[in-house]
Amino acid sequence: xxxxxxxxxxxxxxxxxxxxxxxxxxxxxxxxxxxxxxxxxxxxxxxxxxxxxxxxxxxxxxxxxxxxxxxxxxxxxxxxx
Numbered sequence: 001x002x003x004x005x006x007x008x009x010x011x012x013x014x015x016x017x018x019x020x021x022x023x024x025x026x027x028x029x030x031x032x033x034x035x036x037x038x039x040x041x042x043x044x045x046x047x048x049x050x051x052x053x054x055x056x057x058x059x060x061x062x063x064x065x066x067x068x069x070x071x072x073x074x075x076x077x078x079x080x081x
Contacts, residue, residue: 018051
């Protein structure tokens with residue numbers, strides 16, 4: 001299971017999610033199939049993590065969506081477009 005972070009080239013916002021197929025999921029975001037990300041296309045993949053199972057992936061996703069996780073992402077990827 002993967003946790004991934006994509007960044008909007010439109011306004012530099014982050015989106016955190018989890019999936020079994022990162023490339024397929026990125027294509028779905030960029031084709032407008034995901035309601036929450038449709039208005040902020042195009043998206044680029046900036047971070048992936050491999051987790052052993054869905055439970056661990058969900059915990060990591062929740063952390064990255066938290067205040068501390070968002071701050072960590074901003075600090076780590078402030079130079080990415």
